[in-house]
Amino acid sequence: MLMNSWSLAEDYPTITWDQLLMQSSVDLSHNEISPEALQNYMDAQDQRLPNQALSGKNIAISGFVVPLEWDQASNISEFLLVPYYGACIHVPPPPKNQIIHVKLKEGLAGIQTMDNLTVLGRLNLDGNVSEYGESDYLLVADSIQYDVEQKNQAFIWATLLTLICGLTICIGWFVGICIQQKNKLLMRILLSFSAGTMIYLSLAVLWMQLNVLSVGLWIGGFVALLLLNRILHTQGKLTITALVIHNIPESFIVFSTAMMNIWLGLLLAVTVICHNFPLGCGLVLPESVKSKKQQCYRTLFTGIMPACLAILMYLFLRSILSMEYLIHLSALAGGMMLYVALKEILPKAEPSQYRRSAILGISIAFVVMILLTMLIAIG
Template sequence: MITKNVLLSFGLTLIVGLSMAVGSGLSFFIKRNNKRFLSLALSFSAGIMIYVSFMEIYPEGKELIEAQLGEHKGTWIALLGFFGGMLLTAAIEKIVHIFDGHHHHDHGDHLSKLGLMSAVAIAVHNIPEGLALFTAGLKDISIAIPIAVAVVIHNIPLSIAISVPIYYSTGNKGKAFTYSLLVGLCQPAGAVIGYLLLSKFFNDITFGILFTIVAGIMVFVSLDELLPTSQKYEDHHLSVYSAIVGMIVMAISLGIFSH
């Protein structure tokens, strides 16, 4: 039976998911030939993704696993998940290069793939995050509201990591906006899937491992793709400074509403 609390929780999760479109929209106010903005946006996104991975996603996953399996075993499984996520991403990249290695690609193609890789990593993260927010709402909607605000704050800069590379590579605002929106909608989708199915099959260990894998994917994408690509368009010092600013923004957003 669908109760008022279920509808409120889902509505809150949907609003949070739609916030991904806001960051995407903001990036379109900058001229497409502004290479400095592209560089700083990419490194800013890297800072966001690295910080949120190490300070929120990985610790949350590790805590979930340790709560079920104990500190010693949980720590090792969390580390395997984290580095497994990195190896998985590296393997996928190698496979792509093998099948696509005989063709010359310009920066536009590279940027487009970069945006898609960021989209996949963030989408995988958004599904359990949406379920977590929805579950918190079911328990107590007053607890879920500050969590939702915090997620909205960090959804906006995360969406830049998706929309900016796609927009700069294709010039298509609609495509960049659509990808960001679809990734955002993974949060309410996670809530629906969790409510209908996953609560029966998934547990804290599964979610914990998923979180650690996602953290590994996001750190790898940041170090292997976002930062190096950023430094092609701008002085590497400015690129690093922008990444640090991204970390500060994420730190403040998580500090305002700790979740």
């Protein structure tokens, strides 16, 4: 049943997820996008009826796997097919008109949670309710097409993007070393930019999940570094701790997105690179680390370790790792980053003496991060 060829393509025409739905009578006008119009549009999308014309038809459709049942040999026998990565497990389920309950004629080995594959079979309007969501469609699979070569290529590109994001911190540190003595004004602006980036990311993470738990973790991260600094007096290590904790969920999102869509992963990677570079400049600061060689090793650890951990998490923990956990980890790191920005990075830019350069760096950071955030939202 597991195939790598496309020999059945003529008998099973490929459809898109939007073709599963009847046309909606509600249109979202670009001339008038109000909160009410947007809500009406989203409600209409959820309530769109299944496409009756597809009932009983042979189709091929690509999506992501949410396992439901296994046979006695632990091979997957039933699963939900969903249109985007993380649905039903890492994020809330899509509407029932965008979930397909797939039944296999025989158990299938080698398929994991959130694998991207193409299912060929007869589609019926026969809904099902499971612990992961309700579906309008049942598809009895005649064949599963699993492009191993495409998955391997996606893994290579996703790994490269994630590692490049981490290495950007190292590049930022190297640039900071080069200009630290030669151009102190530029260094102060870069440090202010780094602090502004940290402040923006800290506030953005808090705003993304504004609830009691996330706010508590955010405050806890700030207080934890405050207490550790007073007890241990190791500012440099605290900076590295905050950046590592922050970069783990960030690297996971870049990697998992690139596995699904390389262009969207590239867009996220560009955003990460733009703020990792000035963060690397900030690692030049710790006065307790006299040796440039030791600084280099710590910077490599800060950049590479989160990327490697994120890749391992995707490979071995993606079936149990909830996006909610990553958001909570980001909230904790957000509080830590705010402390590092206000107590370690920004003071080195001497804002009391060089107010204009500090304001310029922070302002540029906020503008750049807002533009990148908008670009991600559009993408």
